[in-house]
Amino acid sequence: MFVGISDLISKRSTTDIPYEELYVHSGKKLEEMWEISLKRSPIYYAHQSKTATLILGGKDDSRVHPSQSLELYRRLKMNDHPAVRLVQYPGEKHGNRKQPGRIDVMYRILDWYDWYVKDKKPLDGSMPPLDISDKYGPAPY
Numbered sequence: 211m212f213v214g215i216s217d218l219i220s221k222r223s224t225t226d227i228p229y230e231e232l233y234v235h236s237g238k239k240l241e242e243m244w245e246i247s248l249k250r251s252p253i254y255y256a257h258q259s260k261t262a263t264l265i266l267g268g269k270d271d272s273r274v275h276p277s278q279s280l281e282l283y284r285r286l287k288m289n290d291h292p293a294v295r296l297v298q299y300p301g302e303k304h305g306n307r308k309q310p311g312r313i314d315v316m317y318r319i320l321d322w323y324d325w326y327v328k329d330k331k332p333l334d335g336s337m338p339p340l341d342i343s344d345k346y347g348p349a350p351y
Contacts (some may be wrong), residue, residue: 216253216279217252221278222240224278264294270300292334295337
């Protein structure tokens, strides 16, 4: 998940574009669609997850607030999900705009897929290394 929305209810209260969210994306006030917003939110189903989940985003994102990533991460961890990692990039906003952050995201996604898809490592085993500097050089941020 890269700068993803995990909770449609809290997203409406944390985005820097609340009117665009209302008039373009949702079309109705939250109070008119509370239950459907809840049931369309990934956190509602997080307890059922059986997928290795890599969550990435900028620490300074005002469009999709970093709390969206943290909410999903916490829900998965609180439900004993064995393969979840959260990486937040300092100084990055919505969608990494700086080259070092973009490169880091690319490497992490490739490693994540290699680990869980190509190499077929079990979810309940170890995860790919958090520090990838031995493979790609020092962290660019």
